[in-house]
Amino acid sequence: MAKIKINQDKCKGCFLCMSFCPKGLIKKSVKLNKRGLNFVEFDSAGDCIGCMQCALICPDCCIEVYK
């Protein structure tokens, strides 16, 4: 059981985390954040394994991982 927290206002919408999540739990948002960008959203109902790939690749340190 694991989950991530995304700082959506810091997110610049590079979507690298989305590319590397092995479970496909990160999706592009429809809304725009304070920066006027589409950001990423985490599917907390999914089976996150806490692999941390998203946090490792995020260039803006937006992701915290909990396990």
Add this chain to the structure above:
Amino acid sequence: MEKIFAHPEALYDLTTHYCPGCGHGIAHRLVAEVVDELGIREKTIGIAPVGCAVVAYDYWKFDCSEAAHGRALAVATAIKRVRPQNIVFTYQGDGDLAAIGTNETIHAANRGENLTVIFINNAVYGMTGGQMAPTTLLGQKTSTTINGRQREKHGYPLKISEILALLPGVCYVERVSFHSPQGVLRAKQAIKQGFKNQMDNLGFSLIEVLSPCPTYWGLSPKGSLDWIKDVMQKEFPLGRIK
């Protein structure tokens, strides 16, 4: 639940000015994580380059200096000689380290200065608008090689790490890359090794990081990482060079 991945202490919690998908954000975080893990934040002095990361000192929570373009290793040499008890590192791009700063780079390495050098190689000059760098690949289009880099006019991509590895004063040279989270992890280990070498007074350590520049490569962030994996790594092979 336990927090297993957090924002490092040595990195200010700010939104950086870097482009979406830029490698600098990852590299800054790795340096901060290593500094935290080695417990050296209060001893560390970083030297920022001229390039997109010119304001790196706004993001790191330790003493930092600016340096004139290319001169970081001369500045670092002096700081370390005057204060050997501090951990001194430079963070430089391809122009800073291997074009204008080549002389300072080679001689600091040749003197075997006890320094850690993080070399961000993104094969282009980002800050000034995407011009050719010493490490630009043959055929790569940039704003000053509009038909692609040609060996007759522009020479070959410069393998500065391989050149420095020839020098006896250099104790550690490794090339890593940000093409994937695994790549990022390997990069962190290399950076940590570079700092540890300095703590053990082993001499000059250089970590070359193949880093994405989506803006001037004209690729998406994921496309950039793929380009590093599929193209750049063929010219700049990963691994420990020394």
Add this chain to the structure above:
Amino acid sequence: MVKKRILISGNEAIAEGAIQAGCNFYAGYPITPQNELIAYMAKYMPLSGGVFIQAESELAAINMVYGASAAGARAMTSSSSPGISLKQEGISYISGSQLPAVIVNIMRGGPGLGNIAPAQSDYFQATRGGGHGDYHLIVLAPASVQEAYDLTQTGFYLADKYRIAVMILGDGILGQMMEPLKLSVGKIKAPILKPWALTGCKGRKPNIVKSFFLREGDLEKFNLKLQKNYEIIRKKEARYEGLLLDDAKVILVAYGTMARIAKSALNKLRLAGKKVGLIRPISLWPFPEKAFQPINKKVKYLVVEMSYGQMVEDVRLAVNGYAQVDFLGRSGGGIPSEDEIITRVDKLI
């Protein structure tokens, strides 16, 4: 027994003065006619516990001075005209980062590779920038081996006091000649505390040494701060020597080695009954404008330089039109002689 008075060259006296002033970092590159200075530093800097580096270029050396100063050291470099040209970028950065430093220029003939004979052709370079931006160096011009030793020590003190780079401007004659020197053993001025220096951020917020202010308005604000500092220095640190000015009809103006020759000419002229005086600027920046206050509006100035006319512009500015300012100069290794000065004074009087 420690000798209190020794015979020594100007170059070595400057090095010794630096060490006595607590200089603990020297980086330099060989260039004639100041090689004795770097050689002296190579021997004595490590012995006094400091750091000596023969850098790969003058450019590297000035950037090493930047680093050492940023880390809180009393740092110095030395060179001669072409090498000082190489250092201009570093000097601009040092000035923009408000780092204390001492830079020695033992001038030689130019432009370009020139020759190794003495000259005073770097006055503009020293006082008008040389590097980019609105900055100033304090420029001190010794005229004897003793003064070179003393002013170097003063230089370190001023550099730390005002967080500014200080240039000691000599020439090939001053550097190479040997004169008796009285050592000021035990008069080392204690370095000032530097809370802004890079020493590791233990117990305080991190320090940043930089000259980059990108945000709207920040650089102007910073420049105004620099200008305020320069105003204070202008008021307090101008130095000159004035000789026989009260009744002078012609006043010679010369600095450094040229002033020694001018003094000889002055003596001969006075013995012949001519009313001649001398103003010898010791600080070239700030320029001692007060020395040119009109005592007697009928006076004529004769500026003598080993150049084609650089300091003469500052004299003209200071005189501001109330008197005639004439010029006699030779360069490229040529030195105006006593006789040439006397001949010209005779024409003016």
